[in-house]
Amino acid sequence: MNFILLLVVLLTAIAFVGIVIVLAKAISPRSYNAQKFEPYECGIPTRGKTWMQFRVGYYLFAILFLMFDVETVLLFPWAAIVRQTGVPALLGVLFFFLILVLGLAYAWRKGALEWK
């Protein structure tokens, strides 16, 4: 496997981002005032505290999304070598899929997908 190419891509990415950030910091004008450090709320100062209890519904949605996102990412390597591995690998992946679908069915039945 040609890992030199991967190294070159990695170094170019880091250099590209790094040079832009360093250059911008070096030559840009800058000014400071009190309002710049305050949060933006359409031009009006904010009211009240923001550290408060959040609804658990947000967390449930985020967790479900994360799980299915990770599942999708894990499918990509299999998709790259699907021809070589053939049917046994397909069965393995389908089994993996089935477990996650059972989880989705449970969440659906329990009402985690509705917003109340």
Next chain:
Amino acid sequence: MEEIKYIEPAALRNEMLRLRNEAKMDFLESLTGMDWGVPAEDDAPGTVRGLGIVYHLESTETHERVAVMTSTLDREHPELPTVSDIWKTAKINEREVYDFYGIIFVGHTDMRRLYLRNDWVGYPLRRDDDPEKENPLRMDNEETVDETTEIELSADGTIKNKKDVIFDDEEYVVNIGPQHPATHGVLRFRVSLEGETIKKIDPMLGYIHRGIEKMNESLTYPQTLALTDRLDYLSAVQNRHALCMCIEKAMGIEISERAQYIRTIMDELQRLDSHLLYYGCLAMDLGALTAFFYAFRDREKILDIFEETCGGRLIINYNMIGGVQADIHPNFVKRVKDFIKYLRGVIHEYHDIFTGNIIAQNRMKGVGVLSKEDVISYGATGGTGRASGWHCDVRKRMPYAMYDKMDFKEIIYTEGDSFARYMVRMDEIMESMNMIELLIDNIPEGEYKVKTKPIIKVPEGQYYQAVEASRGEFGVFLESHGDKYPYRLHYRSTGLPLADIVDTACRGEKIADLITVGGTLDYVVPDIDR
């Protein structure tokens, strides 16, 4: 000249309840604050003096109209009874009168200023007030006060101020602020949220309050015409039409039929322009940016027609007292006919890309439902009222120009949700095109403007005239004392009830539905703030 009946403040509530319940006057069309000055020695008996209010009422069943007025001579602590529990629109209108005149309404649940800052000194529309002297430019952000005062009448007749809270300390209040792409102007909503659900909305107005009503008192009549274009700039022609008709009615000027035809055609073109922009902005707010470009591409064609005849694209100084400013361009008839043919061919595209889309339908159907009683009580006219089943079109109720000689449909839907409000306006586009086609070939010959005196002086009296602007009923209330400046020129705003009804429509909905409701109600903020 209207006959306005005078009622003493002590008898006002009983009379209003009688009018509401027995005479079925369920629509409070306009509530105007007035300052008739201090009593002078040479007053004729029966002259009204002091601070007061003029009410215009209408019954939606019998179409009977009544105007009443009341006043109080006390200038230090003026008090009048409230009617905000009888008609819900009075709540926000009385706040406006308190802001401008200082009149306290006994029984009102939320007596705060509406347009001006909390720390404003004085009451600007009073005749003896000098607003600029006491109020230099204050650059600090005003204090957001979450308390309001409720004025109660206790048992022994004295007034008691009870403090009420708008938002508790524990509530999570978000500012959907003046600078926001989706509020259609500088309107500030303070929204109390619980998760994604809206619990309460408090609109704060006045960020584009330009003091037009006070300026009108020192401008001559032709000069006041210039400011009407800038109120609701998407109904510019219709606003100016209302003011011109009011002054012509007061002076008894009859305009020629050619001018009537031209005014009606221009009104309907302006309505097309406004509804196309409504469609584009609603789609853009919901995320469908393509529809915005379609709508503006076709709107530019209307603006070309306006520019050729009137000289302006957005601020169209066309209607004058006595007619219109100049005769129509020779190309006008042909261009309008070509445009209508073109628009009929492309209007199906609008429905293809937006109306039938499953996402748009899910976001609009069943969202922000308004019942017919609410809409009448709040006075939300225009497409909003017609989408809830109320026959509120001024062109049918109080016909003017060529509308009583034409045959057109009034578009009514009964569901009252956002989808109904949207469909009302799309159907009105088709109806406006039909109306223009009826008129465009039959414009009679004649003069475009009758001769008026160089200095216009309106005879003494009080006059009210309304038109169907693109967003609802736009009314002009004029009181003249015989000289060349109006004594009081008040505009019945189309958007003020709509900004007020957002709270009712959005309780219990999700925060994303606020954008849908605000977009479909279709208000323009300079019209609310004047």
Next chain:
Amino acid sequence: MEITKKPKIKDIPYDEFTDNDSLEKLVNELNQGRTNVILGVLDDVVNWGRSNSLWPLTFATSCCGIEFMALGAARYDMARFGFEVARSSPRQADMIMVCGTITNKMAPVLKRLYDQMADPKYVIAVGGCAVSGGPFVKSYHVLNGVDKILPVDVYIPGCPPRPEAFYYGMMQLQRKVKIEKFFGGVNKKQKKEQSEE
């Protein structure tokens, strides 16, 4: 002394723009002595990139705002200038086009938005109301001109100005951006201690 830098807009002759004098004065101030050739070319590259992608903040209070929207629409397409990405948040915007009347109640909000923008930032005052109060100059609640609270770079008069007038004003701003200098120590950096005075 000779002008070494002329801000050029493609296809429009330099002499057809009004007010070339203030730009020439700025060039003189910035380039006391001669410019280093290499740093000059670097400055030109940076300025070319910046002037062709100035992102406005969506700030429209009244009628001029509708003309601003028409500017972004299909016929007068401002995307071909690079201005299309109108950011709603001031932290991400390059310039603020003040379209519409500014009232006394709105003035602190506007100042706060301007303060929250990141440098370098520009202000264009669009329409009669933002330039000087416009038709509402006698009102008790209108700020007579936005230059009372913000430093304005370009003024576009009109009520409302035609979209072509908007473009003329935006091109003047582009010319102003093209003569700026970054390399070589002419940097408008404010030290943190200075700002706390």
